[in-house]
Amino acid sequence: MRELDVKEITRNVKEMCIEANYFLSEDMKQALAAAVCCEKSPLGKQILEQLRDNLKIAGEDMIPICQDTGMAVIFVEVGQDVHFRGGILEKAIQEGVQQGYLEGYLRKSVVEDPVDRKNTNDNTPAVIHYEIKEGSNVTITVAPKGFGSENMSRIFMLKPSDGLEGIKEAILTAVKDAGPNACPPMVIGVGIGGTFEKCALMAKKALTRPVNKRSEIPYICELEKEMLQRINGSGIGPGGLGGTVTALAVNIDTYPTHIAGLPVAVNICCHVNRHVTRTI
């Protein structure tokens, strides 16, 4: 049994909240750089160049990439041979978020109650998803999620007879409805199968997969490519102001489902698709 002090968890979560909001992952930077080259609209190209410059300024001058530094979504994979000491894991994670958002000059965007809407002033609580794995490692992914794109995300409870065509239509509908609101170029996370909540969680987690990595399931890999091509044919373009680059990637995950159902969740993310993973 490995002993792990929860202070380590707090420290890492704090650092990851800050890192995620100032620096994009290499795959996202490369995808944006490639987009500048292939965009056909002059205005679209200009917007993509601004986004590239924005990333540079963010890292050099330590200004968050986007003012919406998100609600912190955290995936925690805990090896079952780990024993935490020194406090409660959940509390340690929330403290890491609190410290990261306060010390990192990140915006406090979380309200305590969805109706009363009083700001918690430290961006807690985070939304945390736990998974128990084998071994003695703890792998944490911090993915701050902005709500311009979150608000445009959708769940479709399709019928089995809707099939692959129904899935395609659902994805395209969500993206077209999102349009300029979701700060294109977007990254599209899709979950197919499972239950109502399982498909939503898959869609969220799919956004943390590198944008240059395709699904290992052959027909899903093809679906990802076809959807990306058709989304980019929508004409929405960078900033929604017209162009040929509307999305940078479509990442799809699947799970077994019930004989009566075909749930499809489409989680839309803007070009500031932030996620940092560390194994402790």
Added chain:
Amino acid sequence: MVKYLHVPLSEEDAQSLRAGDYVYLSGILYTARDAAHKRMCEALEQGKELPFPVKNNVIYYMGPSPARDGRVIGSAGPTTASRMDKYAPGLLDLGLKGMIGKGKRNCAVREAIVRNGAVYFAAVGGAGALLSKAILSSEVIAYDDLGTEAVRRLEVNDFPVIVVIDSTGEDLYQTASSQYREEMQ
């Protein structure tokens, strides 16, 4: 067309703009987003003064990240404008000349823009670090308790925006995407 304009906007300047124009704004902008709009609307219902004169002014839908010591502001990009659609027509009828945000507006807002010779600009969403460089000063002037959602008076220099809805009612989001949609077919 590239234009350099002073804000507050004159009637002539606002009406001269056309969807697709790339505009650099210099002067004063006021920030307000969801919670501030709700309070301003309540103030109007109670016959109270608004925290700033809306006539000929421009509201920037934005809630910044905190400024580091010695800096003017943190990251400062636009938020989704449609959440303010409920409040915008009333403010436009009081003389508001422009709004800066990102994303679609509804028919009521478009009609109010036409009726009042106003304009809706988009700033590039997700470029908050870059846009912060055009902000010279920032001062909270109302609703301090709202934190990032407080009303701020910003002094800007060559703040880059694109005209999305002009005073004739043309909407760039509709026309621009159809242009490239056709090209792909």
